[in-house]
Amino acid sequence: xxxxxxxxxxxxxxxxxxxxxxxxxxxxxxxxxxxxxxxxxxxxxxxxxxxxxxxxxxxxxxxxxxxxxxxxxxxxxxxxxxxxxxxxxxxxxxxxxxxxxxxxxxxxxxxxxxxxxxxxxxxxxxxxxxxxxxxxxxxxxxxxxxxxxxxxxxxxxxxxxxxxxxxxxxxxxxxxxxxxxxxxxxxxxxxxxxxxxxxxxxxxxxxxxxxxxxxxxxxxxxxxxxxxxxxxxxxxxxxxxxxxxxxxxxxxxxxxxxxxxxxxxxxxxxxxxxxxxxxxxxxxxxxxxxxxxxxxxxxxxxxxxxxxxxxxxxxxxxxxxxxxxxxxxxxxxxxxxxxxxxxxxxxxxxxxxxxxxxxxxxxxxxxxxxxxxxxxxxxxxxxxxxxxxxxxxxxxxxxxxxxxxxxxxxxxxxxxxxxxxxxxxxxxxxxxxxxxxxxxxxxxxxxxxxxxxx
Amino acid sequence: xxxxxxxxxxxxxxxxxxxxxxxxxxxxxxxxxxxxxxxxxxxxxxxxxxxxxxxxxxxxxxxxxxxxxxxxxxxxxxxxxxxxxxxxxxxxxxxxxxxxxxxxxxxxxxxxxxxxxxxxxxxxxxxxxxxxxxxxxxxxxxxxxxxxxxxxxxxxxxxxxxxxxxxxxx
Numbered sequence: 001x002x003x004x005x006x007x008x009x010x011x012x013x014x015x016x017x018x019x020x021x022x023x024x025x026x027x028x029x030x031x032x033x034x035x036x037x038x039x040x041x042x043x044x045x046x047x048x049x050x051x052x053x054x055x056x057x058x059x060x061x062x063x064x065x066x067x068x069x070x071x072x073x074x075x076x077x078x079x080x081x082x083x084x085x086x087x088x089x090x091x092x093x094x095x096x097x098x099x100x101x102x103x104x105x106x107x108x109x110x111x112x113x114x115x116x117x118x119x120x121x122x123x124x125x126x127x128x129x130x131x132x133x134x135x136x137x138x139x140x141x142x143x144x145x146x147x148x149x150x151x152x153x154x155x156x157x158x159x160x161x162x163x164x165x166x167x168x169x170x171x172x173x174x175x176x177x178x179x180x181x182x183x184x185x186x187x188x189x190x191x192x193x194x195x196x197x198x199x200x201x202x203x204x205x206x207x208x209x210x211x212x213x214x215x216x217x218x219x220x221x222x223x224x225x226x227x228x229x230x231x232x233x234x235x236x237x238x239x240x241x242x243x244x245x246x247x248x249x250x251x252x253x254x255x256x257x258x259x260x261x262x263x264x265x266x267x268x269x270x271x272x273x274x275x276x277x278x279x280x281x282x283x284x285x286x287x288x289x290x291x292x293x294x295x296x297x298x299x300x301x302x303x304x305x306x307x308x309x310x311x312x313x314x315x316x317x318x319x320x321x322x323x324x325x326x327x328x329x330x331x332x333x334x335x336x337x338x339x340x341x342x343x344x345x346x347x348x349x350x351x352x353x354x355x356x357x358x359x360x361x362x363x364x365x366x367x368x369x370x371x372x373x374x375x376x377x378x379x380x381x382x383x384x385x386x387x388x389x390x391x392x393x394x395x396x397x398x399x400x401x402x403x404x405x406x407x408x409x410x411x412x413x414x415x416x417x418x419x420x421x422x423x424x425x426x427x428x429x430x431x432x433x434x435x436x437x438x439x440x441x442x443x444x445x446x447x448x449x450x451x452x453x454x
Numbered sequence: 455x456x457x458x459x460x461x462x463x464x465x466x467x468x469x470x471x472x473x474x475x476x477x478x479x480x481x482x483x484x485x486x487x488x489x490x491x492x493x494x495x496x497x498x499x500x501x502x503x504x505x506x507x508x509x510x511x512x513x514x515x516x517x518x519x520x521x522x523x524x525x526x527x528x529x530x531x532x533x534x535x536x537x538x539x540x541x542x543x544x545x546x547x548x549x550x551x552x553x554x555x556x557x558x559x560x561x562x563x564x565x566x567x568x569x570x571x572x573x574x575x576x577x578x579x580x581x582x583x584x585x586x587x588x589x590x591x592x593x594x595x596x597x598x599x600x601x602x603x604x605x606x607x608x609x610x611x612x613x614x615x616x617x618x619x620x621x622x623x624x
Contacts, residue, residue, distance in 0.1 A: 087586075161480040165530070167532035183490035183516075186529065242592060244591035
């Protein structure tokens with residue numbers, strides 16, 4: 001059995017309550033950090049652990065913390081990003097629903113490390129039940145003396161609040177989240193300055209994903225070096241993977257980084273294979289924003305070696321033959337799924353969620369949605385395919401925040417790997433309305449390395 | 455159909471105002487605008503939607519300009535700027551849910567309720583709409599119903615029918 005650090009006790013009845021959580025060793029990290037470590041020592045452990053941001057960017061958490069400015073007499077903030085909205089990702093909801101104290105404990109230790117006396121958990125508004133769960137857990141922790149003034153006699157004060165969002169994917173971007181937390185529209189800010197210098201209310205701020213903050217707990221309990229022993233290379237520790245789509249057992253899994261993708265999809269310990277006895281056609285390995293890969297490139301690298309669930313292996317081959325770890329939102333498509341339709345669906349999503357600040361994204365996502373819609377509904381032209389590539393290139397890299405890239409990559413990668421399916425939609429407009437292109441040769445063994453881009 | 459005068463004055467209950475007072479305390483002095491999103495949720499939970507009068511009242515409460523409330527309420531997808539049914543069925547329509555039948559389910563809901571997306575049923579009980587990813591992709595198709603945003607997972611036509619019948623009887 002694989003090691004579990006976050007979900008070890010997830011099936012213990014009552015683990016959502018403080019009492020049971022403590023019986024299982026909960027809040028040890030708070031006692032250890034506040035009683036025996038200095039804030040800098042906590043930061044040092046997180047650095048040693050090699051923990052990388054679990055929200056999607058994969059930036060080393062300890063390094064992010066060390067960038068925090070500490071001017072005298074200015075408040076500092078820790079804000080937890082629980083605005084989980086990336087299609088295919090539902091791990092943070094799971095963690096907050098079943099083991100909320102893991103997040104609260106991580107927030108206390110992390111706030112202590114950063115010297116924050118007020119911290120916020122920004123939860124997407126649709127997760128009202130999770131907001132209630134967190135509020136109850138915070139009240140429990142406060143009653144037990146883990147929050148409030150002079151926590152455990154250490155002299156450290158912390159107030160923790162839950163802030164609901166209003167329904168906007170863009171607020172997962174950290175500066176949009178801060179704008180939203182200030183009661184404004186979620187328009188991302190121009191960087192620099194980065195939040196570490198000027199974040200919430202213009203004060204130095206760290207924004208971390210739910211899973212990153214929860215991972216601080218085992219890092220402090222066992223030490224950063226122990227955490228770094230798990231995983232492979234620069235992908236240390238465990239990662240929550242949200243598995244969805246046409247799988248026998250979709251759900252949230254905690255894996256040790258470095259697990260082969262093939263084992264994750266087909267082993268009975270994990271997803272148990274493709275549902276209804278179908279064959280795998282494609283996957284999106286890290287949430288809708290990352291490039292889609294055909295089955296053969298999902299399971300193996302271009303050189304034929306097995307692909308692993310790690311930051312490096314999933315991005316091996318660049319965008320020509322690789323994808324990204326992203327947020328760990330693993331979506332599997334069976335042979336009956338239509339890549340054109342799914343790409344249109346994702347484009348509509350990004351068009352809907354674009355904040356409208358930057359014209360390449362505001363206009364470009366709308367164009368892509370329209371063009372993909374006509375391809376899907378049998379009115380497409382062959383030139384539309386190149387038009388899509390052209391539009392995606394004009395968005396990519398030309399926007400304030402990464403939503404533009406996130407909208408461009410799924411379209412560009414779908415055409416890169418599934419161009420024949422797009423052409424079939426143009427050539428067979430009537431047939432494509434009632435049937436699907438099928439598996440074609442996407443699952444065939446890779447004949448030779450494909451490295452040519454454009 | 456519901457008939458609501460846009461300029462109809464609104465009153466906030468004392469419970470709602472107490473809740474707002476509590477929310478504002480979460481932020482530093484002078485940063486009360488941070489309370490805007492949570493307060494709009496509370497107002498919508500009480501009144502069902504956000505009329506101009508309701509939004510103006512929130513602006514006055516937070517001591518900010520009316521436009522600062524309008525621009526926020528119109529930016530975020532959860533705030534209703536028109537009256538809705540008592541129960542708004544919000545069905546996830548994004549990729550992973552569509553892989554497991556969300557589009558078919560939306561067609562079924564439209565047929566069952568007899569109204570198009572964003573319209574309200576004769577009796578004022580229901581409206582429905584497709585919404586973007588609800589972060590429950592492994593349990594799709596899913597739908598949520600406010601103001602508590604209760605989740606209904608792994609849905610099929612029969613489960614939706616039962617849900618609608620249960621809500622009718624409430």
